[in-house]
Amino acid sequence: xxxxxxxxxxxxxxxxxxxxxxxxxxxxxxxxxxxxxxxxxxxxxxxxxxxxxxxxxxxxxxxxxxxxxxxxxxxxxxxxxxxxxxxxxxxxxxxxxxxxxxxxxxxxxxxxxxxxxxxxxxxxx
Amino acid sequence: xxxxxxxxxxxxxxxxxxxxxxxxxxxxxxxxxxxxxxxxxxxxxxxxxxxxxxxxxxxxxxxxxxxxxxxxxxxxxxxxxxxxxxxxxxxxxxxxxxxxxxxxxxxxxxxxxxxxxxxxxxxxxxxxxxxxxxxxxxxxxxxxxxxxxxxxxxxxxxxxxxxxxxxxxxxxxxxxxxxxxxxxxxxxxxxxxxxxxxxxxxxxxxxxxxxxxxxxxxxxxxxxxxxx
Numbered sequence: 001x002x003x004x005x006x007x008x009x010x011x012x013x014x015x016x017x018x019x020x021x022x023x024x025x026x027x028x029x030x031x032x033x034x035x036x037x038x039x040x041x042x043x044x045x046x047x048x049x050x051x052x053x054x055x056x057x058x059x060x061x062x063x064x065x066x067x068x069x070x071x072x073x074x075x076x077x078x079x080x081x082x083x084x085x086x087x088x089x090x091x092x093x094x095x096x097x098x099x100x101x102x103x104x105x106x107x108x109x110x111x112x113x114x115x116x117x118x119x120x121x122x123x124x125x
Numbered sequence: 126x127x128x129x130x131x132x133x134x135x136x137x138x139x140x141x142x143x144x145x146x147x148x149x150x151x152x153x154x155x156x157x158x159x160x161x162x163x164x165x166x167x168x169x170x171x172x173x174x175x176x177x178x179x180x181x182x183x184x185x186x187x188x189x190x191x192x193x194x195x196x197x198x199x200x201x202x203x204x205x206x207x208x209x210x211x212x213x214x215x216x217x218x219x220x221x222x223x224x225x226x227x228x229x230x231x232x233x234x235x236x237x238x239x240x241x242x243x244x245x246x247x248x249x250x251x252x253x254x255x256x257x258x259x260x261x262x263x264x265x266x267x268x269x270x271x272x273x274x275x276x277x278x279x280x281x282x283x284x285x286x287x288x289x290x291x292x293x294x295x296x297x298x299x300x301x302x303x304x305x306x307x308x309x310x311x312x313x314x315x316x317x318x319x320x321x322x323x324x325x326x327x328x329x330x331x332x333x334x335x336x337x338x339x340x341x342x343x344x345x346x347x348x349x350x351x352x353x
Contacts, residue, residue, distance in 0.1 A: 012155055018162035025169050056151070104158035105201050108165055 002112075002119045004049025006030045009039035009065065010081065011057040015104075019052070022108060028115070036060040040068050048076060050099075050118050052111075055082045055089055063089075063096060070097045075125060077118035081106070139214055139261075146211035150204045157197055157204070164193045206232035213261040218347065220255045223288050223295045230264045231286075234271050242280045248287040253295055257346040258324055266320050267297065270328075270340060274299045277338070294327075294343040303338040 006028055010016040016032040023030035031046055033039040037059050039051070051069055055062035066078050077099040082089050090101035099118045102111055168190045177183050209229045227249075238245050274284055278301050287298040313328070321328050325347055331339040 012159060014159045015155065015162055018159065018166050022162060022166050022169055025166075025173070103205070104154045105161040105197055106158060108162075 002028050002115055004029075004077075004115075004119045004122055005047065006050045006052060006115060007039065007043075007046050007048035008032045008052045009034075009036060009057075009062075010052075010054035011035055011059070012054070019106070023115075026112065036062070036065040040065060040072075043069065043072055049122050050115055051076055051078045052115075053078050053080055053098075055080055055093065055101075063093060066093060066096055066098055075122060077122060079111075079114055079118065143211045143214040143261075147208060150208040150211060153204050154201065154208075157201055160193065161197045161201075164190055164197070168194075203232055206230075210264065213264060217261075218257060218259050218349075220257045221260045222255050223253055223297060223344070224249045226260055226264060227267065227286065227288065227297065230267060234268065237272065237275055238284065241275055241278070243275060243278055244281075244283045246283055246285040248285060248289075250287075250289040250295075253288060253290055256295055256344060257349070258344060259347075262320055263324055263326075263344065266317065266324065266326070266342065269317050269320075270299060270342065274301055274340065277301070277303055291343060294345045296341050296343045298331075298339050298341045300337060300339045302336055 006023060008016045008020050008023075008030060010019075010032075011034055013034050016034060020030045020032040031048070033042060036057050039053075053062050053065055053069075057065075062080060066080065069076050069078055074097070078093075078097070080090060080093040080098045080101040082093075082101055082103055090098075090103075093101050099121070100114050102114060168187070171177070171183060171186055171190070177186070206229045210233070231245075235245070278284065282302050285300040287296075287300060289296050289298070318328075321342070324344055326345075327343040329341050329343075331341055
């Protein structure tokens with residue numbers, strides 16, 4: 001069972017909202033936001049344990065959002081979403097403190113496993 | 126216009142193509158992401174039994190959802206390889222594994238052999254060391270050799286792609302039925318030879334076995350200072 005609240009930040013509205021519904025159907029408390037700015041602005045109010053964050057967004061880069069989230073609360077686990085085949089950007093995200101990265105299009109089973117691992121890590125801490 | 130300027134223009138053109146391809150692959154992955162999530166959501170709702178109670182309709186919908194998912198997976202795999210291919214020219218030289226490089230390119234080469242009904246087999250050496258060279262240029266050379274092989278082959282024949290270590294070199298070999306050597310001289314045109322020279326590679330045709338041609342390209346690591 002996943003206890004942490006999951007915040008999805010992705011400028012692709014259809015993607016974020018559909019993924020959010022799929023997580024909710026699996027009993028996960030999920031909320032979607034459609035820009036880095038909006039996500040950061042609502043971070044205190046939402047108080048997520050896990051953030052699923054797109055790397056490339058028009059308003060600000062996912063890596064910048066990641067840094068701000070970690071500044072705000074280092075215990076929030078961030079799963080970066082990347083559309084790139086090369087793992088370079090994913091590796092950079094991990095260096096900056098991301099828990100993991102996943103490539104679009106997502107495999108829902110793998111994503112749930114990653115969310116579960118992030119949740120376990122938070123619960124142990 | 127001098128040769129240097131022409132080369133610079135060509136280089137920039139290749140970089141532009143690479144960036145355009147990479148951008149295209151990225152956008153397509155986003156679209157596929159939405160298709161997969163939407164399709165998955167339909168599957169989720171169907172599985173929960175709240176959408177339809179007619180078992181036949183449910184079965185038909187499930188088949189359609191599974192078919193969409195299969196095609197998304199295939200497309201995602203192709204786009205993953207396209208991203209890799211498009212990002213190769215980002216750096217002139219890098220360390221890479223030959224088998225990964227070939228598999229990445231083969232996602233696109235497969236189409237040509239399929240259209241000619243040529244069966245492609247693999248004998249990829251295990252544990253081959255990474256080499257430091259120009260991966261994008263090597264993919265260009267392999268593409269040319271592969272297409273030449275198909276030109277020389279008849280339909281319904283088999284082409285085997287082999288990788289192996291030979292001393293300090295990694296050899297990529299293309300083996301197919303045929304008689305050496307006259308037609309194979311087509312391979313040795315000037316631009317291809319120049320590209321192979323730039324990679325510090327060696328190309329040769331082996332006809333040790335009866336009625337079998339083996340085109341062998343030997344590549345090794347370049348010293349860092351000699352990188353093209």
